[in-house]
Amino acid sequence: MATFLYARVSTSEQTLSHQQTQAEKAGFIFDHVIADHGVSGVSVLMKDRPEGRRLFDMLRAGDTLVVRWVDRLGRNYADVTDTIREFMRRGVVIRTIINNMTFDGSTTDPMQMAVRDAMISFMAASAQAQAEATKEAQKAGIANAKEKDDAYRGRKPSYSREQFQTVMDLASKSMNVSEIAQASSLSRQTVYRIKEDPAAAEKALAMWGL
Template sequence: MSTFLYARVSTAEQTLEHQRTQAEQSGFRFDYIIADHGVSGVSVLMKDRPEGKRLFDMLRSGDTLVVRWVDRLGRNYADVTDTIREFIRRGVVIKTIINGMTFDGTTTDPIQMAVRDALIAFMAATAQAQAEATKEAQKAAIATIKARDDGTYKGRKPSFNRNQMALVMDMDGKGNNVSEIAKATGLSRQTVYRIKDDAAGAEKALATWGL
């Protein structure tokens, strides 16, 4: 029985080391670390990613798969739910670092199975919804910049980067409070509030500075 960490690094500001460190700080140790770099979780299915395909080939009954959250498996509802259910059918235990969730096939009680599957569906839907919201915020920010910004004044440089903003939105969507988010991201509470309250404005600031 082996423990795997799967990481998906989809932007330049995300790093494998960050996801690994976060996992180790939560008490996990790994036999294998597998990561896909520069791969969209929306348009590229898990089985179609180079390392995702390798993960499918390697996982066996009794193994444990650790991910930062389900959005690392993907941001496509159907793909994420299909992937988790396939792994469960194989006898793999899936654990998330954020919120400490565990999904497995040990229960045979139909009510507990229904609750488990509903939670998987909810988390997968949240991952896709967050991706779509971020995309819309980016579009709105770019449109605003094109319409109003002549390039002579950029305003104050953001005190956060895109990876930190994504983590703020992720954790806020999962119900974490501002203090928890600030601690996880290394940002001040005021900055966390500013990102939460005006995601489009935060995205515009990043886009304006080319961050």
């Protein structure tokens, strides 16, 4: 009988060293440490992770699997509950570092089984709710960063690089603003802005990758 630590490492705060240290402080000693690095916990099924597949192959009846929390064992409610129940069917005992929970498939008492299964469902649902909250926070952070980036870059130019070049070429030929506007399909105001400060106009194009 062996004791395994399984860790999913996807952020700088979730390092393998950190998770292993937490487990050892909780009193666990491991025969095997298995970790998936850079794997999204909300998009990749447990059985489809490289080390997750290896864990499925290695675990045997009587082994103990230690995880930081049940969210390490799946991408959503269904995946977490399926994984836990599959391991319990194999006779594997699952322990969590947080709250020191134990899930043991060997019990045959109906009441204990009902309580255990209800707890698995509750914890898996909580894990998915947290994952959904994290995704929403990430979306909000990305949107906020984009807004800040757009503000830094200023207003997106209303002209293309080709139009900018057309204005500069025709202006060098002493064509008037109306003629340049017609030739470049730009407004007179835009032509005036480009002519008055071509360096700023070109910088705006560069800032937006145009």
